[in-house]
Amino acid sequence: MDPILEVKNLSIRYHGAPEPAVRNVSFTLGRERLGIVGESGSGKSTVGRAIMRLIDSAEITADTMRFEDVDLLNASERQMLKVRGKRMSMILQDPKFSLNPIQRCGHQIAEAYRTHVRCSKAEARAKAVKMLEQVHIRDPERVYDLYPHEVSGGMGQRVMIAMMLLTSPDLVIADEPTSALDVTVRLQVLRILDGLVKDKGIGLVMISHDLNLVRAFCDRVLIMYAGRLVETLDARDLNNAQHPYTRGLLAAQPRIGGSRAPLPVLNRQDSWLTPQAQGDAL
Amino acid sequence: MRQSKRRYAGVAEQGVSILITLFGLLILTFVIGRIMPTDPVRAMVGEDATREVYENVYRQLGLDKPMWQQFLIYLRDIATFDFGTSIRTGKPVLEDIARVLPATIELATFAIIIGAGLGTPMGVIAATNKDKWQDQLIRVFSLMGHSMPIFWTGMIALLVFYANLGWVGGSGRMSQFYIGLVPERTNFLLIDSALAGQWDVFRSALNHIILPASLLGYSSSAYITRMTRSFMLDQINQEYVTTARVKGLSRRQTIWRHAFGNIRVQLVTIVALAYGALLEGAVLIETVFAWPGFGQYLTSNLLIGDMNAVMTCVLIVGVIFIGLNILSDILYRVFDPRTR
Numbered sequence: 001m002d003p004i005l006e007v008k009n010l011s012i013r014y015h016g017a018p019e020p021a022v023r024n025v026s027f028t029l030g031r032e033r034l035g036i037v038g039e040s041g042s043g044k045s046t047v048g049r050a051i052m053r054l055i056d057s058a059e060i061t062a063d064t065m066r067f068e069d070v071d072l073l074n075a076s077e078r079q080m081l082k083v084r085g086k087r088m089s090m091i092l093q094d095p096k097f098s099l100n101p102i103q104r105c106g107h108q109i110a111e112a113y114r115t116h117v118r119c120s121k122a123e124a125r126a127k128a129v130k131m132l133e134q135v136h137i138r139d140p141e142r143v144y145d146l147y148p149h150e151v152s153g154g155m156g157q158r159v160m161i162a163m164m165l166l167t168s169p170d171l172v173i174a175d176e177p178t179s180a181l182d183v184t185v186r187l188q189v190l191r192i193l194d195g196l197v198k199d200k201g202i203g204l205v206m207i208s209h210d211l212n213l214v215r216a217f218c219d220r221v222l223i224m225y226a227g228r229l230v231e232t233l234d235a236r237d238l239n240n241a242q243h244p245y246t247r248g249l250l251a252a253q254p255r256i257g258g259s260r261a262p263l264p265v266l267n268r269q270d271s272w273l274t275p276q277a278q279g280d281a282l
Numbered sequence: 283m284r285q286s287k288r289r290y291a292g293v294a295e296q297g298v299s300i301l302i303t304l305f306g307l308l309i310l311t312f313v314i315g316r317i318m319p320t321d322p323v324r325a326m327v328g329e330d331a332t333r334e335v336y337e338n339v340y341r342q343l344g345l346d347k348p349m350w351q352q353f354l355i356y357l358r359d360i361a362t363f364d365f366g367t368s369i370r371t372g373k374p375v376l377e378d379i380a381r382v383l384p385a386t387i388e389l390a391t392f393a394i395i396i397g398a399g400l401g402t403p404m405g406v407i408a409a410t411n412k413d414k415w416q417d418q419l420i421r422v423f424s425l426m427g428h429s430m431p432i433f434w435t436g437m438i439a440l441l442v443f444y445a446n447l448g449w450v451g452g453s454g455r456m457s458q459f460y461i462g463l464v465p466e467r468t469n470f471l472l473i474d475s476a477l478a479g480q481w482d483v484f485r486s487a488l489n490h491i492i493l494p495a496s497l498l499g500y501s502s503s504a505y506i507t508r509m510t511r512s513f514m515l516d517q518i519n520q521e522y523v524t525t526a527r528v529k530g531l532s533r534r535q536t537i538w539r540h541a542f543g544n545i546r547v548q549l550v551t552i553v554a555l556a557y558g559a560l561l562e563g564a565v566l567i568e569t570v571f572a573w574p575g576f577g578q579y580l581t582s583n584l585l586i587g588d589m590n591a592v593m594t595c596v597l598i599v600g601v602i603f604i605g606l607n608i609l610s611d612i613l614y615r616v617f618d619p620r621t622r
Binding site for chain 2: 094100
């Protein structure tokens with residue numbers, strides 16, 4: 001099967017920055033769930049936004065960056081307008097900030113549909129309400145008319161998911177979709193997302209710093225460190241990771257009922273930054 | 283049910299705060315009237331009056347009574363709309379103001395329409411093209427509007443557009459020829475002339491107002507542009523703007539449909555403030571254009587110590603600002619669901 005997304009040697013350098021934020025990242029994505037894991041500043045979100053072509057102030061180079069039949073490196077903004085929101089979309093981190101505070105939730109969902117499909121307001125509303133049902137909102141007609149400050153974080157994120165999956169895209173990038181949520185609703189929201197992704201056969205890129213979530217909800221995992229891809233492995237093999245960075249991360253996870261001894265601290269090594277180490281890991 | 287109750291409580295609360303502000307304002311104008319280094323009696327009776335006449339008037343004005351009684355009398359007068367007589371014009375102050383304030387309101391309203399109509403889009407364009415040539419150009423343009431003294435631009439503009447090019451009317455509210463032709467009903471010349479069907483006068487008035495209004499509008503657009511630009515810069519880095527772009531909206535749609543809605547609240551506040559400043563009277567431009575407006579009236583009365591007129595003018599400026607604040611509070615609620 002053809003991959004949905006193919007990225008080869010992607011490097012991103014923000015204007016005015018001495019070092020690239022991302023260098024030589026390569027991966028492909030089929031109809032699967034791919035996790036990208038790394039610490040803050042490792043460049044994982046930047047990769048996601050570069051794929052959506054949302055970064056204006058950076059130099060993006062790659063051998064290949066292709067989404068289905070679209071060459072993401074050379075596509076014009078006009079072409080991107082037809083792709084963004086229709087064939088690929090992105091779930092952002094915190095519904096408190098990612099929803100427009102002065103527009104009704106439902107209106108914002110319907111807009112995602114109306115941007116790409118010519119239809120009446122009533123039709124878009126019906127679509128949005130149906131989508132709200134699919135993200136397990138019990139009273140969708142009521143929630144449609146609420147403002148973002150009137151819904152809880154978990155509900156806000158489900159509104160976000162509804163908005164981004166309404167057009168049945170082929171690729172969804174979820175940028176830390178549950179980091180801003182209470183631990184209690186995290187799993188619930190992720191299960192909803194996971195269910196929809198499986199039903200619709202969507203390719204999912206899940207950007208996260210939570211190894212356990214990625215292990216549970218992804219098929220494959222990319223580990224990023226300082227803008228580089230240090231390791232790629234199947235999610236179920238995560239415990240057998242080879243790279244010392246991944247192993248360090250795993251070791252630094254607290255366990256319920258585990259010993260009370262201080263957790264090991266990551267012992268960073270300069271050698272992780274050399275191409276040599278990267279090659280070894282891959 | 284509970285929501286409507288809360289709304290009533292909010293309105294009541296606002297009503298009380300308006301009353302308190304108004305009371306403070308009255309104290310202020312009263313104090314200004316007392317501490318000004320002018321002698322209201324002397325201003326009234328003249329230099330040559332005898333001691334007897336002077337003391338008679340002194341008592342008539344109630345100046346021999348204790349301060350708190352004087353304040354109560356002042357409150358009573360205000361409550362009955364008795365603002366006294368202007369020494370300079372010999373007419374009731376209220377009558378004078380009914381004549382000069384409409385002239386200024388006309389000018390200020392024109393000016394703020396031009397200022398906001400020009401400043402808002404320029405601010406948005408500058409913000410969305412930050413540091414590009416559009417931004418630089420707009421910043422220079424608005425800096426000029428901000429820093430050129432308006433009496434100077436006024437004279438230059440009269441010289442160029444009236445004397446040389448003849449595109450617009452000169453000073454005054456209309457051509458000398460038409461003065462006295464239109465019955466004064468509202469004292470808004472544009473409205474009066476339209477009511478009377480005097481379209482020649484209407485056109486002349488329009489011709490005369492356009493230049494001073496443009497200059498005032500330009501200078502307040504400078505402020506509005508800068509503020510719009512900085513409000514907009516705050517918004518375009520917000521996540522919801524990214525969301526809008528992810529949905530496939532073009533940059534322009536993102537700005538006008540999403541970001542702009544979120545700066546309306548702040549924008550309303552500064553436009554209201556700018557409008558208030560214009561209503562307070564643009565003395566300089568009124569002088570240059572011989573515009574018989576509020577600013578000129580206030581200044582000339584202040585210079586000769588015509589205290590009844592000055593106190594009333596200050597009171598009116600205060601009331602205008604209170605009114606504009608109420609208006610922007612109401613618009614807040616309309617524009618931002620979070621404040622409802």
